[in-house]
Amino acid sequence: MSSIKFYKHEQIPVEMHKVKIVQKLNLLETDERLKKMQEAGFNTFKLHNGDIFLDMLTDSGVNAMSDNMQSAMLRADDAYAGSETFYRMQEKLTEIFGMKYCLPAHQGRACENILATRFVKPGNCVIMNYHFTTAKAHITRLGGRVEELVKDEGLVSKSNLPFKGNIDLEKLEECIKKETPENVPYIRIESGTNLIGGQPISYENMKSATDIAKKYGILTVLDASLLQDNLYFIKVREEKLKNKSIREITRMIADLFDIVYFSGRKFGFARGGAIMVRDEELFHSMEDLVPMFEGFLTYGGMSVKEMEAMTVGFDESMDMDVISQGPEFIEYCVKRLDEYGVPVITPGGGLGAHLDASQICSHIPQEEYPAGALVCALYLCGGIRGMERGTLSEERNPDGSERFASMELVRLAFPRRVFTLSQTEYVIDRVKWVFDHRDLIGGLKFVHEPKTLRFFTGILEPTSNWPEKLVKAYKKEFGNQ
Ligand code: F0G
Numbered sequence: 001m002s003s004i005k006f007y008k009h010e011q012i013p014v015e016m017h018k019v020k021i022v023q024k025l026n027l028l029e030t031d032e033r034l035k036k037m038q039e040a041g042f043n044t045f046k047l048h049n050g051d052i053f054l055d056m057l058t059d060s061g062v063n064a065m066s067d068n069m070q071s072a073m074l075r076a077d078d079a080y081a082g083s084e085t086f087y088r089m090q091e092k093l094t095e096i097f098g099m100k101y102c103l104p105a106h107q108g109r110a111c112e113n114i115l116a117t118r119f120v121k122p123g124n125c126v127i128m129n130y131h132f133t134t135a136k137a138h139i140t141r142l143g144g145r146v147e148e149l150v151k152d153e154g155l156v157s158k159s160n161l162p163f164k165g166n167i168d169l170e171k172l173e174e175c176i177k178k179e180t181p182e183n184v185p186y187i188r189i190e191s192g193t194n195l196i197g198g199q200p201i202s203y204e205n206m207k208s209a210t211d212i213a214k215k216y217g218i219l220t221v222l223d224a225s226l227l228q229d230n231l232y233f234i235k236v237r238e239e240k241l242k243n244k245s246i247r248e249i250t251r252m253i254a255d256l257f258d259i260v261y262f263s264g265r266k267f268g269f270a271r272g273g274a275i276m277v278r279d280e281e282l283f284h285s286m287e288d289l290v291p292m293f294e295g296f297l298t299y300g301g302m303s304v305k306e307m308e309a310m311t312v313g314f315d316e317s318m319d320m321d322v323i324s325q326g327p328e329f330i331e332y333c334v335k336r337l338d339e340y341g342v343p344v345i346t347p348g349g350g351l352g353a354h355l356d357a358s359q360i361c362s363h364i365p366q367e368e369y370p371a372g373a374l375v376c377a378l379y380l381c382g383g384i385r386g387m388e389r390g391t392l393s394e395e396r397n398p399d400g401s402e403r404f405a406s407m408e409l410v411r412l413a414f415p416r417r418v419f420t421l422s423q424t425e426y427v428i429d430r431v432k433w434v435f436d437h438r439d440l441i442g443g444l445k446f447v448h449e450p451k452t453l454r455f456f457t458g459i460l461e462p463t464s465n466w467p468e469k470l471v472k473a474y475k476k477e478f479g480n481q
Helices: 030-039 067-073 084-097 108-119 133-141 169-179 203-215 227-237 246-254 280-287 289-293 304-316 325-339 370-380 421-436 466-478
Strands: 101-105 125-128 145-148 186-190 219-223 259-263 273-277 352-356 387-389 409-413 444-448 459-462
Touching (some): 030 370, 030 466, 067 304, 084 101, 084 273, 084 304, 101 108, 101 280, 108 219, 108 259, 133 145, 169 203, 186 203, 203 219, 203 246, 273 280, 325 421, 370 387, 370 409, 370 421, 370 444, 370 466
Parallel strands (some): 125 145, 219 259
Antiparallel strands (some): 101 273, 259 273
């Protein structure tokens, strides 16, 4: 993408694809949006997609497929056992990751369930650069704990560091010694850290971290769900690897790990997941969990059509023209917001643009969920659906007190090949308006609070009538549009 230079224009990202199928969007009137937000219990997960203008909740399962992915669906081989589709998918994954064995699963968290069920015992400590909600929930469900050792600089919102997802190597070694290697069932590296702004991790850091793990005989697991963005960043930001192809970099990374798993809703641009393993014994030790939780070993709960599409998607993830689209649109959005003075995580990472709600809504205490409130404000003022990635997405401490997130973020995801630059401009415009009227935003409190993963299904209400006041100010500027 970035290879296209302009003659009389500042550099902007140019799509290396064209649109062949479209979906009509719906922009509700402002008053209607307020009603829908109230009905959704001030939880953007509970909005209906038809009531949303730009759905930037996630990139999970909503990336645009290519013509080649869609046409591959037609040759899907339906069989309970031994589907040819599975063997094609396995062969492609083996080619890409150099790992022989594939355990299919219906999505990423299903892989996390299998890994945790197989390896985590009560009292165990799983070390990570940073947790992901479902990865952590499966570990704690089994009585385990998570230690997050991302370098301190990863939690600084404004920065120009290229790899803010890097794990702190000194702390890693200290932590292993403190816990003792026997108590650490595996070290999980998330390449492309979801919850701290989609920030990448360098190859060099992955190499050093896995070397330490090997020294202590600890299993290494790569969460490759966001690998395609991370590959792009390694290629453009890691000097030593700039002459390597994406395929070569992928293989070098996979060679460091014992296990690679991913959400096919992200990696592969379809819907599904898999665990890849090099060692036969390791594979057999998890094999029985697939038919127990997912489906037979040659579909793992996935539709064969999705598996065929994903197999093409894996190849497309090795194409710089394809994988640059997300990060370059995100960078464009982040730069523009930064120029407007809106606190945003810099440098732009993968997955989406991340607004720093702790700064934007510094007047809202953390126990009133500033990021949760800001994400609601964006829907009210523009019909844009983002996702809260802060305290609301955490679980309470065992004593019932709030576990405050280290960052209060609103994520505006950029599903790949979905939104245009003019839609991105609209988002920037509305975020700026909300930022300029941030004093009107107030807090939220739970009305119904589930014990686990409360952000998915919880119901909240505003702590005052701030949504009405915000909508009134918005209508003054834009009418009931
Ligand atoms: N790991 C990472 C890094 C993820 O971002 C996700 C999902 C998962 C694992 C779980 O995969 O959804 O297929 O079960 N992230 C989605 C998101 C939900 O919106 O960021 P899954």
